[in-house]
Structures are given as structure tokens and as C-alpha cells.
Amino acid sequence: MTGKRWATPRFVELRILIDSFSNYYLTFRLMKYIILYIWCFLFLGAVSSCESLLLEAEPENTPETVFNYLWTEAKEKYAFFEYKNIDWDEVYDRYQPQIKAEMSQAELFNVLFAMLNELRDGHVNLISPFNVSRYNVDLLGPQNFDWRILRENYLGEDYYITGPLNHDFLANEKVGYVRYASFSSFVSQLDLDFVMLRYRETDGMIIDLRQNGGGSIANVFQILNRFVDEKTLVYNSYLKTGPGPNDFSEAQAAYLEPEEDHLDYDKPVVLLVDRGTYSASSFFALAAKALPQFTIIGDNTGGGLGIPNGGQLPNGWTYRFSISQTLSLDGQNYEDGVPPDEKVIMSAVNRLQGKDPVLERAIELITG
Amino acid sequence: MPKTLFKSFLFFLLIGSINLSGQESGKNLHYGNFLYAGTEVSLFQVRDLGVSPLFYEGTLVGGGAKWQTETEKWSWELNGSFGTGLITRAELEVYAARNYTIHHDFGLWRKIGSIQEDGLGYKVGIAYQGLTNIRNTPAFRNAGVTAESFNTLLGSGEVEWLFRSNKEQRKLLWLIPLKPGYRVSKLSFRLNLPMLNTLWGPRFPYLDDFTEGTVDYEQKNELKLGGFRLHSELRYQYLLKNGNGFQFSYRWDVMKGPNDFGRIELAQHNFQAGILIRMNELKNARSKGTN
Numbered sequence: 001m002t003g004k005r006w007a008t009p010r011f012v013e014l015r016i017l018i019d020s021f022s023n024y025y026l027t028f029r030l031m032k033y034i035i036l037y038i039w040c041f042l043f044l045g046a047v048s049s050c051e052s053l054l055l056e057a058e059p060e061n062t063p064e065t066v067f068n069y070l071w072t073e074a075k076e077k078y079a080f081f082e083y084k085n086i087d088w089d090e091v092y093d094r095y096q097p098q099i100k101a102e103m104s105q106a107e108l109f110n111v112l113f114a115m116l117n118e119l120r121d122g123h124v125n126l127i128s129p130f131n132v133s134r135y136n137v138d139l140l141g142p143q144n145f146d147w148r149i150l151r152e153n154y155l156g157e158d159y160y161i162t163g164p165l166n167h168d169f170l171a172n173e174k175v176g177y178v179r180y181a182s183f184s185s186f187v188s189q190l191d192l193d194f195v196m197l198r199y200r201e202t203d204g205m206i207i208d209l210r211q212n213g214g215g216s217i218a219n220v221f222q223i224l225n226r227f228v229d230e231k232t233l234v235y236n237s238y239l240k241t242g243p244g245p246n247d248f249s250e251a252q253a254a255y256l257e258p259e260e261d262h263l264d265y266d267k268p269v270v271l272l273v274d275r276g277t278y279s280a281s282s283f284f285a286l287a288a289k290a291l292p293q294f295t296i297i298g299d300n301t302g303g304g305l306g307i308p309n310g311g312q313l314p315n316g317w318t319y320r321f322s323i324s325q326t327l328s329l330d331g332q333n334y335e336d337g338v339p340p341d342e343k344v345i346m347s348a349v350n351r352l353q354g355k356d357p358v359l360e361r362a363i364e365l366i367t368g
Numbered sequence: 369m370p371k372t373l374f375k376s377f378l379f380f381l382l383i384g385s386i387n388l389s390g391q392e393s394g395k396n397l398h399y400g401n402f403l404y405a406g407t408e409v410s411l412f413q414v415r416d417l418g419v420s421p422l423f424y425e426g427t428l429v430g431g432g433a434k435w436q437t438e439t440e441k442w443s444w445e446l447n448g449s450f451g452t453g454l455i456t457r458a459e460l461e462v463y464a465a466r467n468y469t470i471h472h473d474f475g476l477w478r479k480i481g482s483i484q485e486d487g488l489g490y491k492v493g494i495a496y497q498g499l500t501n502i503r504n505t506p507a508f509r510n511a512g513v514t515a516e517s518f519n520t521l522l523g524s525g526e527v528e529w530l531f532r533s534n535k536e537q538r539k540l541l542w543l544i545p546l547k548p549g550y551r552v553s554k555l556s557f558r559l560n561l562p563m564l565n566t567l568w569g570p571r572f573p574y575l576d577d578f579t580e581g582t583v584d585y586e587q588k589n590e591l592k593l594g595g596f597r598l599h600s601e602l603r604y605q606y607l608l609k610n611g612n613g614f615q616f617s618y619r620w621d622v623m624k625g626p627n628d629f630g631r632i633e634l635a636q637h638n639f640q641a642g643i644l645i646r647m648n649e650l651k652n653a654r655s656k657g658t659n
Contacts, residue, residue: 051413051622051635054598059421069421076629239572242629249572312420316459323572 059314063108066315067099070112070126074119076243077323079306080335084120091118106130109317116321122278123308124321137302138211141275144299144346144358145210150179153354160198163191169202171363179208180223183215183280187222189262196226196263204268204366206359210298214279221256224287226264227294228256234287237307239324248325256287270362271296273340278302283326285338290329295365297344298358300337397552397607398530404434404615406642410451412467414501416514418570418630426455428469428636436644440479443491447473449640455503465503469636472498475524491526495560497599499621501634515589516569516632518623520562520597528556552607560599567592567625569632594626611646 059065075088095115099108109126113133116124122137151157155177159168164185167178176199180187199205207223224234236251258264271288273281273296282301288294306322313319327333344358410428415421432449449471456464477493500517531553571590599621607613619638625631 050598050620054596054622055415055624055633055635058423241572310419312422312457312459312463314421316422316457 061315063099063101063103066108066313066317067096067112069314070319071096071115073311073319074116074321077240077309077321078119079238079240079248079322079325080119080121082245083325083333083335086118091115105315109133116319119321121306121322122302122304123306125319127318127320137278137304138213138276140302141299142345143211143276144274144344145208145272145276146346146351146356149351149354149356150359154356154359162194163188165191165195167195167198169199170206170359171367173201174203175363175366176202176205177208177359178205181212183212183217183219183284185215185219187219189222189259192223192226193263196265200263200265202267204270205265206270206272206362206366208272208359209277209281209284210272210274210358211276212278212281213276213302214281214304217280217283220280220284220287221254224256224284224291225259226262227266227269227291228258229264229266230258232256232290233329234290235283235326235328237324237326239307254287256291266293268366269294270365272358272362273298273301273338274358275299275302275337277338279304279308282334282338286326286328286334289338295342296338296340297342297361297365298340299343299345300339301334303335303337305333305335305338397550397609397611397613398554398605399438399440400611401647402434402436402438402613402644403647404436404642404644405431406433406615406640407431408449408451408638408640410453410469410639411637412451412453412455412469413635414455414467414503415633416503416630417628417633418572420457422457422459423633424455424457424463424465426453426467428453428467430469432471432640435647442476442478443493444476445474447471451638467504468502470498470500470502472500477524477526487530489528489530491524491528493524493526495522495524495599496520497522497560497597497621499623499634514570516567516625518595518597518625518634519566519568520599520623521564522560522562522597522599524558524560526556526558528554530554549609551609552605554603554605554607556601556603556605558601558603560601562597565593565595565597565623565626567595567632569625570630572630592626595624597621597623605644607644613644614642615644616641 059069071088071092078088080086081088095111098111103111105128109128109131112126113131116126116133117135120135122135124133124135126133151159154170155166155168159166164182164187165178165180167176169175170177176195178195178199233253233255235254237254238248238251241247241249269288269291271285271294273285277285277298278301282304285296285301286305288296304322305326307324307326308320309323310318310320322335325333325335342361344361346355346357350357408430410430411425412428413423413425415423428451430449430451432447434445434447434449436445437443451469453467454464455467473496475493475495477491480490480492496519498517498519500515502513502515504513533551533553534549568589568591570588572588599619601617601619603615603617605613605615617638617640619640620636621638622635624633
């Protein structure tokens with residue numbers, strides 16, 4: 001009876017169904033795919049955000065966070081606290097209370113602007129979409145240069161313009177005068193070849209870097225390599241390598257090297273500088289100090305021998321400040337200005353008379 | 369550039385597919401020597417704490433090649449690939465940097481047990497993972513080129529799942545006609561945990577030092593020990609009757625440099641697609657099978 005009962009069509013159907021589901025192989029395959037798909041989704045979901053667990057989150061964009069971030073960055077990376085005798089912790093105590101959660105972007109900018117100017121450094125800027133903070137080093141001394149007086153009374157209007165160099169003969173072609181207004185303008189080897197060729201028969205050359213606010217240091221080497229006949233050490237730089245006040249790298253030596261297959265110049269050279277001679281121009285003056293044929297006259301340069309480095313704040317504004325010190329070969333730090341060998345200042349009377357005493361003294365030094 | 373790479377990939381896929389379609393079957397097609405050639409896309413992010421607390425993100429496109437060898441007991445692979453693209457950060461203004469990555473990896477694994485039929489298999493081994501990253505950034509008023517290379521020795525574990533199916537009738541795989549016979553596909557997940565992490569990178573947390581106005585990597589960079597790296601890969605292989613095949617991978621890679629002062633952090637989600645070209649006689653692969 002029992003056998004018959006199981007043999008009815010209804011039970012046969014059920015038995016086939018049970019057999020199918022109990023078939024180990026099929027069940028295994030089904031389970032395998034289900035587990036596989038679940039596992040894949042879990043895996044992809046987990047790893048897609050996993051780095052946020054392993055890497056530190058970005059700081060919040062609030063006035064207090066932005067202030068603290070900038071202050072800390074400067075504390076750890078700015079290179080001249082000791083040289084300039086700046087107590088940065090005391091600066092924090094003065095400016096931090098001015099930071100309010102509800103302050104406007106402009107108000108925050110003004111507080112940070114004022115705080116950064118405590119560094120008294122032309123290489124320090126804070127850049128926002130609506131303003132740029134700055135410290136005007138060139139106003140610390142007189143402008144020792146007047147381009148109009150030069151053109152009207154010394155060069156005339158037919159001087160040569162070769163690339164970024166304005167130049168011509170002076171003193172009955174005994175002197176070559178070369179004006180370089182900005183190190184941001186690239187000087188090519190071709191430009192220099194032409195200048196060296198034109199003035200090779202002169203008794204000396206004047207290089208005028210007054211009011212040259214700097215630019216690329218590569219141009220310093222491009223030009224000065226024409227004035228050496230062997231590899232010459234000109235200065236040493238020390239970069240900030242850690243958060244401590246004395247965490248600096250070992251000396252990074254900077255060398256001039258003669259340019260093969262290019263014209264050079266081995267006559268006396270007089271370099272004209274003033275307080276507007278800044279950054280790359282000051283590096284040029286510092287390197288020139290190491291070369292015996294160079295004489296530097298004018299005013300102290302503006303300095304700026306710390307290499308400026310940029311960064312970004314949590315709110316997207318950018319900044320830069322000096323992160324290195326560069327010392328002369330005798331270990332002097334001229335961050336506040338490279339001193340001239342001979343100080344010559346253009347007075348108000350000189351201006352009224354249309355005279356450039358700095359240039360005239362340079363001519364005198366060359367022609368005797 | 370991305371278009372060219374994509375077209376190249378399609379071309380190779382087409383050429384490869386034509387050759388793949390009509391040969392004899394085998395149950396252990398996953399054994400053998402393979403040359404992988406394919407394209408990749410990475411969702412890439414980098415943060416250089418020397419200059420910014422913000423992550424820069426972008427999509428890198430590139431390609432690469434691998435040598436993959438798999439036997440019943442061992443497997444090893446050598447990988448080289450590159451990618452390039454813009455990484456940006458839009459925060460009031462958009463800052464962008466051109467980024468280049470080069471992967472150089474090697475791994476050796478020993479199988480624990482052997483998969484003769486469908487099912488799970490395990491491998492343990494050792495992997496070397498190298499990522500060289502070059503950033504050319506015009507941001508922050510001090511344009512510079514920075515190169516850093518993460519090189520890590522990792523302990524590696526892998527779980528693989530092998531599927532075999534016997535197709536009794538002709539069918540189409542996308543547009544590719546397939547003859548009846550065995551198909552082998554394999555899904556694997558590999559997790560690499562760091563044992564020794566090194567970073568060859570800037571000794572100073574600055575994009576460029578400008579001491580002499582030029583970039584001198586020998587002077588600028590140094591080798592540092594430490595930091596952290598985690599790497600995983602989810603890979604799917606589909607092997608056709610002639611032993612060639614397709615391979616798709618998703619790789620997740622996260623790493624950070626050893627020092628806090630100007631630490632570099634990178635993370636990427638890397639998707640790869642390519643073809644596997646069998647580099648040994650198919651007989652060798654088949655002889656290990658049981659069909």
C-alpha cells in the first residue's frame with residue numbers, strides 16, 4: 001500500500017522536486033554563485049571607500065582650521081625665525097584671538113595678511129581670489145634707478161634690445177652696458193652670444209640689475225656661466241628638512257660652469273644694484289661676490305635669498321614663504337640684502353640734474 | 369592619447385578573438401605561460417602634505433603588459449604598465465597637475481592544494497610592488513616636477529575560484545563564435561600586506577628646491593624606509609578553447625610615505641582589461657588536464 005501511495009503521480013512529482021533540490025552538485029553550484037555575487041558586492045563596496053580609513057581626512061574649512069594650518073606650516077617650514085629674531089608663538093597669541101567662527105573671508109584674509117607680514121619677507125604671499133598679501137621690500141630704501149634718465153642722457157633711443165637684454169656702448173665704446181629688467185624673462189644662449197660678441201673689445205661691462213625683482217634662478221647661472229673659465233663654487237644653500245628650528249639640510253653647493261662652445265667675457269664687470277634688486281637678482285649679486293672680476297656698486301640689494309615655496313590652505317587659498325637659507329662662501333647670511341662693495345646712492349638732486357651717479361661711478365671704475 | 373589606446377585595445381582584442389575561436393578544448397587551460405596585453409583606467413588620488421592638505425584626484429588612462437605563468441604548484445608574474453592624466457582640485461580655483469604613473473611589479477606564489485575540479489584554491493607568496501609617480505605641477509607659484517617611487521615587499525595571499533563548464537552547443541560570447549567544449553574561467557582575489565616599504569622621493573617636502581634653477585633628482589631625492597602600503601586585486605579570467613583568453617582586473621592600491629613632514633599619500637582604483645596570449649604549446653596545458 002505504502003509503495004503504491006508513493007507511486008502516485010502527485011508523489012512522483014514531489015520526489016523529483018526533492019531529488020533535484022537535494023542534488024548536492026546543483027545545490028553547491030547555486031550556493032556558490034549566490035555567495036560569489038554577495039562577496040563581490042561586499043568587496044567592491046568596502047574597498048571603494050577603504051582609503052578614507054587608512055589615510056588621514058582633509059582638515060575642515062573653517063577660519064580657525066585655516067589659521068592654525070597656516071601658522072603651523074610657517075612654524076615648521078619658514079627658514080628665518082632665528083635670523084630675524086621672530087617669536088612665532090607670541091605672534092600666535094596676538095592673532096589667534098582675532099579669529100572668529102562667523103568672520104567673513106575678507107576679515108580672515110586681513111588677519112592672515114597681517115600675521116604673515118610679521119615675517120618681514122618679500123617672498124611671503126597669501127593668494128586668494130580677491131586679494132594678494134605682500135611685503136614690499138623695495139620701499140625699505142631709495143629707488144636708485146631711473147630708466148628715463150638712462151635713456152635720455154646716457155643710452156639714447158637707439159640702444160639694442162636682444163631678448164630681455166637692453167644694451168649699448170658707453171664711454172666711446174670702452175664700456176658695454178647691459179640692462180636686465182627681470183629674471184622672469186628667459187635669456188637664451190643666442191642672446192648671450194650676441195652680447196658677448198658685441199662687447200668683446202670693450203674694457204669692461206656694466207650689468208644693471210637695479211629694480212630687477214627676480215624670477216628664475218636658472219637665468220642667474222645661464223648668464224654668469226659666461227664669466228668663469230672653470231667650475232666655480234659661488235654659494236651654499238640649506239633647506240628646511242624638519243619641523244624643528246634647526247632642521248636644515250647639509251650644504252647644497254651651487255656651481256658656475258663655463259659654457260663649452262660659447263663666447264665668454266673675462267674683462268672687469270661692474271654690477272649695479274639697489275633695494276629693488278630682489279630674489280634671483282640677489283642670488284646673482286651673491287654669486288658675483290665670489291667672482292674676482294666683479295665689483296658691486298649701488299645700495300644693498302633687497303635680499304630674498306630664501307627660496308620661496310608654495311602651498312595650499314584647507315580653504316583653497318595658496319601661500320608661499322621662504323624655506324631655505326643661502327649663505328655666501330664666507331658663511332654670511334645676506335637675507336636682508338647683499339651689500340655692495342661700494343655704496344652709491346642716487347639723490348633727489350641727481351634726479352633733478354638728470355644724472356645717474358651709480359652708472360657714472362661704474363664707468364669710472366672701468367675706464368679709470 | 370586615451371582614444372588611441374582604446375582603439376589599440378579594440379584592435380588587439382579583435383585580432384586576438386579571431387584566433388581564439390576555433391580550436392580544441394582542455395580542462396586545465398589556466399595552466400601555462402601567458403602574455404597579457406591590455407588597457408587600464410585608474411581613479412587616482414594623491415596628496416603631498418608638503419604643499420597641500422587637500423587630495424588631488426583624476427582619471428589616468430594607460431596600458432600595460434604582464435607575463436603570467438601558472439603551473440599546478442607555482443605561479444609567478446611580472447607586470448609593467450603606465451598611466452597618465454590630469455589630477456585636479458577645484459577649491460575656489462582649479463589647480464591641475466599632469467601625472468604619470470609607472471607600475472613595475474613581480475610576484476611568486478605557491479599553491480596550497482591543487483584544483484582539479486571546480487572549487488576554491490589558495491596561494492601564498494611574496495610580491496614586489498613598485499609604483500613610480502611623476503607629477504608636473506604648475507600650482508602654487510612654484511612650478512616643479514616631482515618624482516617619487518614607492519617600492520614595497522609584500523606578503524601575498526590569494527583565493528581563487530575555478531569554474532569549468534562544458535558547452536554542448538555552439539554559442540556566441542559577445543560577437544565571438546564559440547565551438548562546443550570546455551570553458552575555464554577563474555575568479556581570484558589577492559591581498560598583499562606590506563613587509564618592507566620604501567619611498568624614493570624628495571628629501572624636502574617641496575615641489576622643487578631651485579637651488580641651482582634646475583631639478584637634480586640625485587640630489588633632491590633620497591631613499592627612505594617606512595610608511596605603509598596595502599594592495600589588493602580582484603581578477604577574472606576567461607579562457608577560450610585554444611588556451612588564449614580575456615582577463616579583467618580591479619586593483620586597489622593605497623600607500624603613504626614614511627615621514628610626517630611632507631608626507632606623500634596615494635590611492636588608486638585601477639581597472640584593467642586585456643587579452644591573454646598563450647605563450648606555450650597548448651598540448652602542454654592540455655596534458656595536465658583530465659579530459
